[in-house]
Amino acid sequence: MDVSTAPAENLQYPIGRFLKPPEINAGMRESLINALAAAPAELRAAVRGLKDLQLDTPYRPGGWTIRQVVHHLPDSHMNAYVRFKLALTEEEPTVRPYDEALWAELPEARSHPIEVSLRLFDALQERWVACMRGLPEAAFERRYRHPVDGLISLHHQLALYSWHSRHHTAQISGLRRRMGWE
Numbered sequence: 001m002d003v004s005t006a007p008a009e010n011l012q013y014p015i016g017r018f019l020k021p022p023e024i025n026a027g028m029r030e031s032l033i034n035a036l037a038a039a040p041a042e043l044r045a046a047v048r049g050l051k052d053l054q055l056d057t058p059y060r061p062g063g064w065t066i067r068q069v070v071h072h073l074p075d076s077h078m079n080a081y082v083r084f085k086l087a088l089t090e091e092e093p094t095v096r097p098y099d100e101a102l103w104a105e106l107p108e109a110r111s112h113p114i115e116v117s118l119r120l121f122d123a124l125q126e127r128w129v130a131c132m133r134g135l136p137e138a139a140f141e142r143r144y145r146h147p148v149d150g151l152i153s154l155h156h157q158l159a160l161y162s163w164h165s166r167h168h169t170a171q172i173s174g175l176r177r178r179m180g181w182e
Contacts (some may be wrong), residue, residue, distance in 0.1 A: 009181065011059070011174065012060055012063065012065070012171075013167065014167070014170040014171055014174045015170045016168055017174060018160055018167070020159060021159050024140070024155040026137060029137075029140065029158065032158050032162040033132050035166065036128065036132075036161060036165065037126075037166070038159070039121070039125055039162075039169070040118070040122040041090075042126050043070065043118065043168075043169050043172075044118055046173045047070060047172060051100045054179075055070075055114060057175065059171040059172060060171070060175075063171070065173050067109070067114055068104045068109050068110060069172060070117050071104070071108070071109040071114070071117045073121055073165060074117050074120040074121040074124055075109075075119065077164075079098055080128075080160075081128045082095075083144050083157065086144055087142045087144040087154055087157075088131075088139060088142060088154075092144060093144050093145065094145045094147065095146055096147075097146065097148060104112075108175070139154065140154045140155040140158065141154070143151055
């Protein structure tokens with residue numbers, strides 16, 4: 001299937017839109033943390049062997065290129081990691097939003113080799129997962145205030161970013177399948 005013939009919603013959200021779980025128990029939390037730990041290897045597998053022309057192909061019409069998606073993941077997770085640590089060390093801190101679309105248009109996001117962001121994602125996820133694995137359950141109830149989204153618990157953030165990495169990796173893997181790049 002050509003990238004332009006698949007339903008737009010399926011291309012943009014190949015694993016579906018994020019749905020906040022009503023509650024997160026210890027087993028689910030461990031599963032979400034494990035998904036974050038596995039995210040760098042899954043991303044590397046999704047981009048393995050791709051050439052520059054392929055990396056510069058949008059994963060859907062009007063979407064970011066694979067290169068932009070790869071650079072976006074550590075950008076986004078870095079912001080999330082800082083928010084997570086602020087919530088652990090301050091009482092409901094107000095965090096600053098950022099314009100991810102503008103970050104994705106910056107020169108290095110459009111043209112820099114992806115290996116730099118792959119290494120950054122590896123290290124960042126390793127630190128974040130180590131932080132989470134050392135926390136008591138009650139710490140995940142701590143919250144931060146987002147100016148647009150309101151109060152966000154660390155449980156909610158964990159679920160969101162576990163989904164986020166799988167979401168973007170699936171966009172890349174989906175394009176590879178549709179284009180026959182496997």
